[in-house]
Amino acid sequence: xxxxxxxxxxxxxxxxxxxxxxxxxKNLVMALSGEVGELTALFQWLTxxxxxxxxxxxxxxxxxxxxxxxVTIYLARLADVLGVNLLEAAEAKINRNESRFPVDxxx
Amino acid sequence: xxxxxxxxxxxxxxxxxxxxxxxxxKNLVMALSGEVGELTALFQWLTxxxxxxxxxxxxxxxxxxxxxxxVTIYLARLADVLGVNLLEAAEAKINRNESRFPVDxxx
Amino acid sequence: xxxxxxxxxxxxxxxxxxxxxxxxxKNLVMALSGEVGELTALFQWLTxxxxxxxxxxxxxxxxxxxxxxxVTIYLARLADVLGVNLLEAAEAKINRNESRFPVDxxx
Amino acid sequence: xxxxxxxxxxxxxxxxxxxxxxxxxKNLVMALSGEVGELTALFQWLTxxxxxxxxxxxxxxxxxxxxxxxVTIYLARLADVLGVNLLEAAEAKINRNESRFPVDxxx
Numbered sequence: 001x002x003x004x005x006x007x008x009x010x011x012x013x014x015x016x017x018x019x020x021x022x023x024x025x026k027n028l029v030m031a032l033s034g035e036v037g038e039l040t041a042l043f044q045w046l047t048x049x050x051x052x053x054x055x056x057x058x059x060x061x062x063x064x065x066x067x068x069x070x071v072t073i074y075l076a077r078l079a080d081v082l083g084v085n086l087l088e089a090a091e092a093k094i095n096r097n098e099s100r101f102p103v104d105x106x107x
Numbered sequence: 108x109x110x111x112x113x114x115x116x117x118x119x120x121x122x123x124x125x126x127x128x129x130x131x132x133k134n135l136v137m138a139l140s141g142e143v144g145e146l147t148a149l150f151q152w153l154t155x156x157x158x159x160x161x162x163x164x165x166x167x168x169x170x171x172x173x174x175x176x177x178v179t180i181y182l183a184r185l186a187d188v189l190g191v192n193l194l195e196a197a198e199a200k201i202n203r204n205e206s207r208f209p210v211d212x213x214x
Numbered sequence: 215x216x217x218x219x220x221x222x223x224x225x226x227x228x229x230x231x232x233x234x235x236x237x238x239x240k241n242l243v244m245a246l247s248g249e250v251g252e253l254t255a256l257f258q259w260l261t262x263x264x265x266x267x268x269x270x271x272x273x274x275x276x277x278x279x280x281x282x283x284x285v286t287i288y289l290a291r292l293a294d295v296l297g298v299n300l301l302e303a304a305e306a307k308i309n310r311n312e313s314r315f316p317v318d319x320x321x
Numbered sequence: 322x323x324x325x326x327x328x329x330x331x332x333x334x335x336x337x338x339x340x341x342x343x344x345x346x347k348n349l350v351m352a353l354s355g356e357v358g359e360l361t362a363l364f365q366w367l368t369x370x371x372x373x374x375x376x377x378x379x380x381x382x383x384x385x386x387x388x389x390x391x392v393t394i395y396l397a398r399l400a401d402v403l404g405v406n407l408l409e410a411a412e413a414k415i416n417r418n419e420s421r422f423p424v425d426x427x428x
Contacts, residue, residue, distance in 0.1 A: 024156075052131055215409070
């Protein structure tokens with residue numbers, strides 16, 4: 001499944017349930033933010049080292065995967081409603097970051 | 108550019124600057140959350156209708172694309188560090204949602 | 215109960231359970247952020263007008279009060295751990311905002 | 322300055338600028354969330370130990386105080402618009418938490 005496929009499937013899912021009227025960019029930004037909040041809650045008391053091992057416990061693994069899925073879903077849906085290509089936008093941003101943080105400063 | 112390509116490029120970007128030590132899942136969740144906060148700020152005073160037209164103004168358009176890029180970048184990087192396939196996780200979640208919200212309830 | 219009383223009570227609550235070691239500023243910022251995410255989720259599909267009436271439904275009222283309490287608790291605890299007086303900081307900020315947004319520009 | 326005083330001053334500030342129309346609970350939740358995002362960004366790359374010393378550097382101190390002020394301001398304003406007493410809500414929640422997490426389990 002590509003990001004395009006995901007967006008197509010989410011659009012159909014929303015249309016079949018007449019949920020498009022809820023899917024304004026403003027509402028979808030809030031939904032994305034709410035899901036990131038739930039993801040954050042899973043990591044809040046972990047040390048950085050514990051956070052790196054979070055998938056080893058089956059219960060934590062399921063919870064983290066579930067929240068990452070929700071974040072991905074709302075980000076993909078938001079971009080689709082706005083008509084933004086997320087991968088192009090990200091690529092353009094990395095190109096700008098390559099200039100802002102030239103690698104020879106880190107040698 | 109696919110999501111895989113993006114993740115590869117982000118991994119190289121971090122390695123070239125010796126930033127992997129900052130890229131624990133805990134820190135990346137915070138970075139993702141911070142960027143979603145900046146995205147939220149762009150929409151906070153807009154009505155839902157205004158939010159649907161947010162890309163029409165060139166300045167707002169650039170700001171929204173920039174924040175969506177940052178959100179995508181940190182989500183992709185977080186997933187890569189954790190070893191999670193975001194598109195598979197999202198697909199599995201939609202499949203579960205199809206059962207939770209059967210479409211005939213919405214006819 | 216004043217904000218000072220709340221902070222004292224939260225400090226005792228944490229001490230009695232040996233939770234101070236979890237209460238680093240970094241962790242408490244994440245906890246605050248997670249609770250704001252839960253609050254956001256309660257408002258995400260509401261229109262602005264619906265959001266103004268959110269307390270009229272008893273179930274929504276209980277949920278909103280519960281999340282506002284959690285946000286207040288983690289903000290108060292974070293400030294206490296950092297040694298910051300929130301009300302003084304807010305007052306100083308309003309004073310700066312009075313200069314940034316002079317009222318005669320809005321007449 | 323008490324929390325009540327802060328809320329009174331924020332209400333006057335908004336009224337003098339005709340900003341009440343923007344201050345729906347939905348919008349204020351987003352503003353609160355945006356400010357928590359900015360606060361989060363200040364802590365994202367810090368270790369827990371570094372986060373405990375964040376106020377020692379004058380520049381970081383000013384930035385953290387500024388964001389804590391903004392978070393406090395929007396939380397206070399949101400509660401005022403909703404007609405919620407934050408300190409009472411927090412006290413009620415701590416009372417519930419005393420039952421949920423009895424202290425003798427932690428001895």
